[in-house]
Amino acid sequence: MIAELGHFALALALALAAVQAAVPLAGAARRDRALMAVARPAAAAQFAAIALAYAALTHGYVVSDFTVANVAGNSHSLKPMLYKVTGVWGNHEGSMVLWVLILSAFGLALALFGNGLPETLRARALAVQGMVGFGFLAFVLATSNPFERLDPAPLDGGDLNPILQDPGLAFHPPLLYLGYVGFSMAFSLAVAALIEGRVDPAWARWVRPWTLAAWTALTAGIALGSWWAYYELGWGGWWYWDPVENASFMPWLAGTALLHSAVVAERRDALKAWTVLLAILAFGLSLMGTFLVRSGVLTSVHAFAVDPERGLFILALLALAVGGALVLFAVRAPALAGGGMFRPISREGGLVVNNLLLSTALATVFIGTLYPLFLEAATGEKVSVGPPFFHAAFVPAAMPLLLAMAVGPMLAWKRGDLAAALERLWAAALLSAGAAGLAWWAGGGEGLGPAVGFALAAWLAGGTLTEWAGRIGLFRAPLASVPARIAGLPRAAHGMALAHLGLAVFVCGAVADGFWREEAVASLRPGETMRVAGYEVALEGVAEAPGPNYRAERARLAVARDGAPVAILEPERRFYPVQRTATTEAAIHATLLGDLYAALGEGDARAGWVVRVWRNPLVAWIWIGCGLMVAGGLVSLSDRRLRVGAPRRRRAVPAPGAAAAARPAGAD
Amino acid sequence: MTPKRRRLSLVLAGLLALGAAAALALAALEDNLVYFLSPTDLLAREAAPDRPVRVGGLVEEGSVRRAADGTLSFRVTDLRNAVAVTFRGVPPDLFREGQGVVAEGRFANGALSASEILAKHDENYMPREVADALKDSGLWKGPAPR
Numbered sequence: 001m002i003a004e005l006g007h008f009a010l011a012l013a014l015a016l017a018a019v020q021a022a023v024p025l026a027g028a029a030r031r032d033r034a035l036m037a038v039a040r041p042a043a044a045a046q047f048a049a050i051a052l053a054y055a056a057l058t059h060g061y062v063v064s065d066f067t068v069a070n071v072a073g074n075s076h077s078l079k080p081m082l083y084k085v086t087g088v089w090g091n092h093e094g095s096m097v098l099w100v101l102i103l104s105a106f107g108l109a110l111a112l113f114g115n116g117l118p119e120t121l122r123a124r125a126l127a128v129q130g131m132v133g134f135g136f137l138a139f140v141l142a143t144s145n146p147f148e149r150l151d152p153a154p155l156d157g158g159d160l161n162p163i164l165q166d167p168g169l170a171f172h173p174p175l176l177y178l179g180y181v182g183f184s185m186a187f188s189l190a191v192a193a194l195i196e197g198r199v200d201p202a203w204a205r206w207v208r209p210w211t212l213a214a215w216t217a218l219t220a221g222i223a224l225g226s227w228w229a230y231y232e233l234g235w236g237g238w239w240y241w242d243p244v245e246n247a248s249f250m251p252w253l254a255g256t257a258l259l260h261s262a263v264v265a266e267r268r269d270a271l272k273a274w275t276v277l278l279a280i281l282a283f284g285l286s287l288m289g290t291f292l293v294r295s296g297v298l299t300s301v302h303a304f305a306v307d308p309e310r311g312l313f314i315l316a317l318l319a320l321a322v323g324g325a326l327v328l329f330a331v332r333a334p335a336l337a338g339g340g341m342f343r344p345i346s347r348e349g350g351l352v353v354n355n356l357l358l359s360t361a362l363a364t365v366f367i368g369t370l371y372p373l374f375l376e377a378a379t380g381e382k383v384s385v386g387p388p389f390f391h392a393a394f395v396p397a398a399m400p401l402l403l404a405m406a407v408g409p410m411l412a413w414k415r416g417d418l419a420a421a422l423e424r425l426w427a428a429a430l431l432s433a434g435a436a437g438l439a440w441w442a443g444g445g446e447g448l449g450p451a452v453g454f455a456l457a458a459w460l461a462g463g464t465l466t467e468w469a470g471r472i473g474l475f476r477a478p479l480a481s482v483p484a485r486i487a488g489l490p491r492a493a494h495g496m497a498l499a500h501l502g503l504a505v506f507v508c509g510a511v512a513d514g515f516w517r518e519e520a521v522a523s524l525r526p527g528e529t530m531r532v533a534g535y536e537v538a539l540e541g542v543a544e545a546p547g548p549n550y551r552a553e554r555a556r557l558a559v560a561r562d563g564a565p566v567a568i569l570e571p572e573r574r575f576y577p578v579q580r581t582a583t584t585e586a587a588i589h590a591t592l593l594g595d596l597y598a599a600l601g602e603g604d605a606r607a608g609w610v611v612r613v614w615r616n617p618l619v620a621w622i623w624i625g626c627g628l629m630v631a632g633g634l635v636s637l638s639d640r641r642l643r644v645g646a647p648r649r650r651r652a653v654p655a656p657g658a659a660a661a662a663r664p665a666g667a668d
Numbered sequence: 669m670t671p672k673r674r675r676l677s678l679v680l681a682g683l684l685a686l687g688a689a690a691a692l693a694l695a696a697l698e699d700n701l702v703y704f705l706s707p708t709d710l711l712a713r714e715a716a717p718d719r720p721v722r723v724g725g726l727v728e729e730g731s732v733r734r735a736a737d738g739t740l741s742f743r744v745t746d747l748r749n750a751v752a753v754t755f756r757g758v759p760p761d762l763f764r765e766g767q768g769v770v771a772e773g774r775f776a777n778g779a780l781s782a783s784e785i786l787a788k789h790d791e792n793y794m795p796r797e798v799a800d801a802l803k804d805s806g807l808w809k810g811p812a813p814r
Contacts, residue, residue: 233760234758344677352678352681356681356682356685357685359685359686359689360685360686360688360689361689363686363689363690364692364693367689367693367697368693368696371693371697381703382703382704382705383701383702383704384701384702384704384722385702386702386772388699388700389696389697389700390696392692392695392696392699393689393695393696393697396692397688397689397692521738521756521757521758522737522738523734523735523737523738584758599758600758601738601757601758601759602734607734608736610734610738610740610758612757612758
């Protein structure tokens, strides 16, 4: 009964989405306020209906209602409660319901907080949001109904794939979806603006917080997924340039570009057409990510069972949404001529460089991800493009970005002074040289890669800190006034500094791990020892260890360096009887300087167990860097000037001079 | 500069960036494409030993051996021909005899020295290439590939 209720609620939501898509659009065209006013209650009702459907599905999981095919296929009565609740989105149907739930939640947010928007723009944006919702609800109902009944019902369920039974992965999809779907707001606002034929700074001010929120969630989602892959898959790495990973990385790159170009559109009333185009692309790439993951057209280590019919449906949605928006763009873009003039050496010039470089990097990832598809369609030859391609193509495109990122924020709007900015960067240059020397020494004088990588990261960190220190008057103003200046600086400026610093920290981790990772594999019997990166790893023994819904073999590895004990690592091999699958649980001894990472393979006491041990330097910096980027996004989001719907108000306690000095430079 | 020329230079910069991206990508593709072959294709083609290839098929029943030094050896078959594969390391959790597998590595002296082994997260899933390889050999028995 409850499942039928959920199914009915989904169908109701589809009807509501149709109303939300059509009526306000007609109303906006006729300037009919009554028709436009339909948008808000429709958005609220659509959210309520989907939330009801989602609750019904969750109920099925919680009480283990195996008459529902989706629950029977993906849950088990013995599964821990956390994974019963999060298991709702651990499968295709459930995760698509989560997708539309988040989409409608964004629609609701626009309806609730959209008071500051012009009436027609809001009505049109909500209508576009309704169209997207309609498309995906139709997709769920037509191809992936989560409420299908099963008769006869099995006594127990097929269980969730064991490697998904993990807290890291439990929260990876919602965050990723918050990011993907969050770009729908920028998309809806962009399409609405195209229909209006008008993009003004107020519009850009609206796009920014939504983009920032989506970007922050996407950053956290990608980082969480990467962290999960690192500790759960037992492969010792954190990023594989796998198509599914790239599918989430491409919207991130486009979203990052959008975040920066929206600033120019807001502050200088320029780059408007480009910003609109980026908004369309960011969401289009999110849809493409969904398509790539759900259709299985690309062989990926992350692929789950897929259905070509579903892939085709999403492809059609993608073509309709992006194609329609681009046609509209082609018709209307000439009307969006930029009002602002600007010089190449200026803050806005720097942001244009940022956008050019990000687009270049995005293009390399796009080509590498989709080329196998094109080649197979054209010639029938099957190829794959792996990490070496991305190292050769993406990294050179990203390096100038790091170089420019230190300089851009130092330039003033309208007319920057490059020489003065470079002069202020002497400390960063010194730091950079020092880091390069250190990396050269640490790497034993081999290879330029690490030295270049660390030099760039230190340059960025030095530049960011110099800029931040300059904004708060450190070393220039009396020390006593610094706290007031810190408080007086717009939050968005702190956020930018944090996020840029986070990227620098991340680059250190990625470079160190990329160049200096060491690994060793050996077959060990209890008492035998292997060596990796100067550590001695001894297998003390392997014991049986029971778990709630699995049995495990747990190895005890004693790690020592020059005879002194360092850590005990206890990697496991788990066997899940319900799904008849085994998983490896890596054991990680994590320190700030590097991780010792061990995975246990198959074996027995006579032949020995296969043990694989990695030394991964500075991996923690990758997570710390991502954490800083997310923190930067959150701090920026809390900025009053960005707060959705908040009136622009003067700062309550302006620090003398500081606020005035901060104002013209802005907070980007 | 006039606004028009400025816009022109912006567009030129954009094209330059796109050109750079395309050049980077093409140069990198040249060196880093990994061809996917079925065991039959691989044996017929004698791939250059300095280029990595991917071989997909089923892990032949009864072929999995583990040497004392931890080296795993097995045969990948499309049910017509089979290729010997060696791999040092821990294979993925779903690696099993009779299951679909994709091995990537260099082919020399009649055996593939694999650097990576992919089996799937999901045991209902057959890598598309593997399904195609089996269909090519005419021995595909399962349902339409998913």
